[in-house]
Amino acid sequence: MFDSKRAAERWLSLTETQIMKGEWTDPERAKVPLGHYAEQWITQRPGLRPRTVELYRWLLRKHIEPYIGGVELGKLSTAIVRQWRSDRLAAGVSESVTAKAYRLLRGVLSTAVDEDKILPRNPCRVRGADREHPDARPVLTVAQVFELADRLPNRFRALVLLAAFTSLRWGEVTALRRCDIGEDASWIRISQALVEVPGRGLIVGPPKSRAGVRELIVPAAIRPEVVKHLTTYVKPDQLALLFTGERNGNALRRPNFNQRVRWTKVVADMGLKGLHFHDLRHAGNIWASKAGTSTKDLMARMGHDDVRAALIYQRATSEADERIADRLSDLVDKHRKRSKPEDEDPDDGASGVLVPTT
Template sequence: MAGKSAFGNLRKLPSGRWQARYTGPDLVTYRGPSTFTTKGDAQAWLSVERALISQQRWTSPLVRAAEAAKEVERRRASTFAIYAEQWIEGRVTTRGKALRPSTVAGYRNALDVHILPAFGTLPLDEINSAVVRHWRGQFAVRGNDSAGAKAYSVLKAILQTAEDDELITRNPCRLKGGGSTAKVRESVALSPVELAALVDAMPFHWQALTLVSGWCGLRIGEAAGLRVGDVDLTTGALHIRQTAQYVGHPARLVLGPPKSKRGIRIVHMPDHVTEALGTYLGTKAGTHPKDFVWTRGDGQPISRHTTLKAFQTATASIGRAGMVWHDLRHTANTLAADAGATQATLQARMGHADPKVSALYLHTSQARDQALAAALSRMADPGSGRRR
């Protein structure tokens, strides 16, 4: 059965399916890309073709098919892996400055280990929320949720840039809390007595380092980057000017500025820390101002792994197994708050970029709260001279 529509021709085939055709502006007859299940489907195809002609946007269906095939090929060639490499190469800070080497290394590790194996070969627009949700959930199943949170944050940032570049219509990373992880441990703050016991339990060549970290709050990268010329034993001052970190695989030493502008600072040591550091430096023969204060066996700056075994043994010996080196910075913050440091002083001493971080120690110091409770108790004592 054949019939003529307002535009083109329709024909019902013996199979029951419908065929559509029309004569184009170039006087060539064109058939539908395939037969149609219903007459309405065939008419709909003809309506689209007629609309293209009316709008003067018509081109040969053969040309359009070839262009569509090229677009599919182009899209499949533009994989997530290719875009991610461009993203990491062009990534800068919010102030338009180059990223710190450690930040780049963190992105690189997240991509190589976790993201590219899952999404690298996919075109950007084939990464959907369901796929991302399943991928993120696998980290919790494997007990590696912290790595999952970091990798998810990197994936989200890359795909947000892709959305901004109008390469995808919407970022599929929309999991609530996908970039965060439940805190698995509370930070440890040692008392002065516990800190002294820890120092005694450490090998001599790490005792001054433990004191500087536990009383002055230097980050391990800041302590690693400290040079002999940065130490003023006369005034008891440490000049924090740079950090030393090992980044990438294989690891390479990178010297750079502290974590933020506030990280460049002068930290004054308590007398007993100054004395211990002076004693330690006195054992280093022929030191030069540019020499690093603490080094590995090969003469290179230390890393958090350098002291790991000794630190684990020492913390276990004082009943604090499970501590990490960064807990010494937490200890220093808490001790400074207990000693009466203001928020501004604590922020300057610790190099906190965000004052809210310093405020946390002022609000949560248990020793300070206990002292306050004791003072309130004295006020409530009838014999304390309080007003009635």
């Protein structure tokens, strides 16, 4: 194995030093194929949402396993990772999907380094490979949000207004129950989300992130609309969903909402073809950012959390959240006064401006 006794002694000395520093890795354990290790990683990872599990398995199956899944962990290098990424992009895979696959690979190998002590360092060191540059999304005006609410069936009016003025995700707003909202609609509590998983249908899970569990103050200007919805469309049971389908009273499913509820047709008729429901949340985030609050307080209202943001995340005070809600109410009041006739208010969310979505 060694060319000389001295070489063996040097190896032994180095190994002993690594063991003492806790840096030694067993080369035999590093012979496990990446694909096998990654599959176990997904299965064993605690706290993953069902939708995230589906995404990770798809990324592994489609973009990692066929190309570098058979490579032993110990033989992976930054050069191999860089070439794999370059090949994916050259094959026409989008920058966004490639970045997601790279982040998954980096997460898997970080566990191999930090927790399992299989690798001495993570080979995912390709600068900028984890970044996405999503297309800018349109920012709706307050007037457009109310027009959209007017055009949809009445039972979905409050759905649109809450999504926009409290910055809720689709899964969060469709999971709201009577017990999650004050009788006077002055507050809402987000504690769960509905997630559609292929082959399993709708399931109840936690919000998208840890920061997604939150209580929010509803702008006073839209509270009467929400109270009317509670009175007209929601069963008295405390666990009754706020928003259900027209025909069967079941939880809303996005494909049905887009087609049967006519979202797709309505936004096209408004000249907003391709508008996503998530763009309501995006508009609300932009409006709230103009309320003069801190980044941390804004993040708390949005329920926004990621690896970088989590390091600085702090829950906002109720006073700060109330300032945001009051500012949003002012926007609605200005819209209603303006509706009687005339000019577009410059605070009303700059129609036509493109801002990256969050």
